[in-house]
Amino acid sequence: MDDLESELKRLIVSALMLEDLAPEDIGSDEALFGDAGLGLDSIDALELGVAIRKTYGIKIETVSDEVRAHFATVRALAAFIRSNGGNAP
Amino acid sequence: MTPLARLHAAPFLPDQVVAFRGGERLTWGRFKAEVGGAAHELAACRSVALACQDSWRFAVCLFALLSNGASVIVAANTQPETLAALAGEVDRIIDDGFVPSLGEWGMAPVADRMLLQFHTSGSTGAAKRIGRSLAQMDMEIAALESLWGRQLAGAPTLATVPHQHVYGLTFKLLWPLAAGRPFFTRQHDLWEDVLADLPPGAILVTSPSHLTRLGGLEPVAHSPRLVLSAGAPLPEAAAAAARGLLRVPVTEIYGSTETGAVATRTRDGREGAWSALPGYGVRRDGAGLLELDAFGQTVTLADRIDLEADGRFHLRGRADRIAKIEGKRIDLDDVERILGALEGVESASVLVLEGHQPALAAVVVPSDAGREHLDRLGAFRFSRLLRKAAAAGLEPAGLPRRWRFVETMPMATMGKRRARDMAALFEDAPRLPPVSALRSTGADDVEIDLQLDPDLFWFQGHFPGHPILPGVVQVDWALHFARTELMLDLPAAREFQIKFKAVMTAGDTPTLILRHDRAKGRLTFEYRDRAIRYSSGTVYLS
Numbered sequence: 001m002d003d004l005e006s007e008l009k010r011l012i013v014s015a016l017m018l019e020d021l022a023p024e025d026i027g028s029d030e031a032l033f034g035d036a037g038l039g040l041d042s043i044d045a046l047e048l049g050v051a052i053r054k055t056y057g058i059k060i061e062t063v064s065d066e067v068r069a070h071f072a073t074v075r076a077l078a079a080f081i082r083s084n085g086g087n088a089p
Numbered sequence: 090m091t092p093l094a095r096l097h098a099a100p101f102l103p104d105q106v107v108a109f110r111g112g113e114r115l116t117w118g119r120f121k122a123e124v125g126g127a128a129h130e131l132a133a134c135r136s137v138a139l140a141c142q143d144s145w146r147f148a149v150c151l152f153a154l155l156s157n158g159a160s161v162i163v164a165a166n167t168q169p170e171t172l173a174a175l176a177g178e179v180d181r182i183i184d185d186g187f188v189p190s191l192g193e194w195g196m197a198p199v200a201d202r203m204l205l206q207f208h209t210s211g212s213t214g215a216a217k218r219i220g221r222s223l224a225q226m227d228m229e230i231a232a233l234e235s236l237w238g239r240q241l242a243g244a245p246t247l248a249t250v251p252h253q254h255v256y257g258l259t260f261k262l263l264w265p266l267a268a269g270r271p272f273f274t275r276q277h278d279l280w281e282d283v284l285a286d287l288p289p290g291a292i293l294v295t296s297p298s299h300l301t302r303l304g305g306l307e308p309v310a311h312s313p314r315l316v317l318s319a320g321a322p323l324p325e326a327a328a329a330a331a332r333g334l335l336r337v338p339v340t341e342i343y344g345s346t347e348t349g350a351v352a353t354r355t356r357d358g359r360e361g362a363w364s365a366l367p368g369y370g371v372r373r374d375g376a377g378l379l380e381l382d383a384f385g386q387t388v389t390l391a392d393r394i395d396l397e398a399d400g401r402f403h404l405r406g407r408a409d410r411i412a413k414i415e416g417k418r419i420d421l422d423d424v425e426r427i428l429g430a431l432e433g434v435e436s437a438s439v440l441v442l443e444g445h446q447p448a449l450a451a452v453v454v455p456s457d458a459g460r461e462h463l464d465r466l467g468a469f470r471f472s473r474l475l476r477k478a479a480a481a482g483l484e485p486a487g488l489p490r491r492w493r494f495v496e497t498m499p500m501a502t503m504g505k506r507r508a509r510d511m512a513a514l515f516e517d518a519p520r521l522p523p524v525s526a527l528r529s530t531g532a533d534d535v536e537i538d539l540q541l542d543p544d545l546f547w548f549q550g551h552f553p554g555h556p557i558l559p560g561v562v563q564v565d566w567a568l569h570f571a572r573t574e575l576m577l578d579l580p581a582a583r584e585f586q587i588k589f590k591a592v593m594t595a596g597d598t599p600t601l602i603l604r605h606d607r608a609k610g611r612l613t614f615e616y617r618d619r620a621i622r623y624s625s626g627t628v629y630l631s
Contacts, residue, residue, distance in 0.1 A: 039586060039588050042278045042298075043298065045278055045279055046278075046279065046280070046298065046299060046302040047302065049279050049280050049281060049302070049305075050302050050303075050304035050305055052305075053304065053305025053306060054304055054305040057305075058281075058305075067279060067281040067282040067285050068278070068279060068282055070281075071279060071281075
């Protein structure tokens with residue numbers, strides 16, 4: 001699997017304190033929010049935003065439209081971080 | 090400024106932009122045409138619950154229905170439980186699926202005695218319905234406009250809070266509409282999302298939920314003209330962080346669902362007293378409570394205040410946070426403060442459980458060190474340790490009798506604690522449903538057919554007339570049957586996830602499917618009835 005994607009899954013589990021969920025239990029294309037997938041809520045989204053900014057140093061000026069779509073799945077997040085020149089820790 | 094009741098006659102040009110939806114600019118001419126079309130289509134509705142999440146659609150339907158003289162309930166959210174509870178009371182629930190045709194009928198005036206009805210959880214946890222008249226909201230909006238109108242002319246409004254609550258409805262939707270300022274039709278949830286869309290000189294309507302989660306953001310290039318926060322007090326650290334990043338001090342709004350906005354203060358780093366809105370009178374009554382003169386009436390709020398000589402005031406906690414325990418007056422805020430300062434406690438919340446005798450109960454999030462104690466000592470001994478430590482600062486009646494330890498405090502949107510969820514943590518004797526059949530499908534699997542009799546405890550009182558089985562009870566039942574049928578030795582659940590697909594109500598006959606996954610240390614459960622999947626979830630057994 002993609003390294004950045006595995007790393008993001010570990011970040012999701014640790015940042016949101018999903019203690020009993022293994023990173024590999026999160027599918028790369030599984031919906032992170034809403035009823036269908038992992039079921040994260042809007043507060044989780046805010047926390048995840050903080051974790052991603054702190055880890056990858058994404059600059060907000062570079063963000064384009066439809067940011068929410070980038071947070072839909074782990075795969076989309078990974079693509080978003082790469083395209084914004086995010087630095088792996 | 091046009092009163093809402095006479096919005097149809099507002100002096101805006103037809104091509105004036107009212108709202109932004111994605112890249113689309115929605116104009117005043119379109120608004121009037123959609124309101125006219127919607128009013129025509131909804132002419133037969135006498136009572137409606139509005140559940141539109143698109144703010145434009147919400148506004149169109151709201152003015153159409155009010156001009157028809159229909160009664161409007163603002164659905165607090167679009168959860169299935171909420172909508173199911175409303176379904177029996179109204180002719181129709183309108184959501185974003187309703188697309189009005191553009192009418193040649195035009196927009197009609199509204200009687201300003203028309204009421205908008207809101208739901209609030211209320212501090213006691215029981216759902217309350219509160220009506221506010223259009224006339225009241227017009228007076229509130231006129232006061233806001235006299236305070237800020239000049240500096241905000243033309244500024245677009247963007248919100249992280251829903252328009253379904255009084256704060257969002259006024260600040261994100263109705264005030265901009267009346268003042269001819271454009272708003273974004275959707276709610277922005279992520280900061281990345283907010284900052285990508287935030288135009289220079291905008292009005293940002295937000296809350297402590299967002300302002301306490303600014304970590305990792307860069308200062309913005311164009312600061313907003315006004316950043317508003319309401320719903321719960323904003324911690325000083327968050328106010329300072331927001332000031333640095335957004336380059337403008339946060340303006341806090343104090344108010345209630347009953348009154349709308351009442352007072353405001355600027356979080357510029359100095360200890361700030363609250364100033365009432367222009368034209369509003371604030372007094373301290375004999376019991377120390379805030380007495381408000383506004384809208385031609387006097388209302389007493391549940392907050393205690395101290396007045397300054399210049400008429401500004403300080404909030405001193407909620408009056409309904411004073412409980413009578415063992416005959417003693419106990420200030421729950423004091424108890425919370427003392428528990429929160431104890432070693433081993435990250436945060437604490439205190440509530441009164443009404444039983445044959447009111448009892449003080451504490452919900453505690455342990456710190457890392459506290460978590461170690463908890464794991465080593467168990468919940469009861471750890472709670473006794475905390476009681477002993479708290480006894481230094483509290484009289485015996487102020488020491489909580491019952492304790493629950495949780496990972497995070499149950500919070501509703503905008504940072505308010507959910508009283509009902511808190512109380513649910515202490516429901517230790519849930520009434521169980523009759524079992525009509527039980528099939529063991531393996532050593533670690535069982536299927537149990539349940540009958541949800543209408544006389545179950547859980548169907549009394551939550552939503553009168555619309556009994557729904559609460560989520561916490563569904564988890565509790567899964568745990569109960571895991572103990573009795575799968576012989577699992579379970580502690581009280583600390584962590585679980587549950588997904589709701591459909592609501593369970595009295596008379597339903599769901600099958601509870603339980604599976605114990607030993608390898609992963611979790612219990613999964615599902616409530617279903619043939620093709621209907623009600624809910625499913627996981628309880629983590631550590």
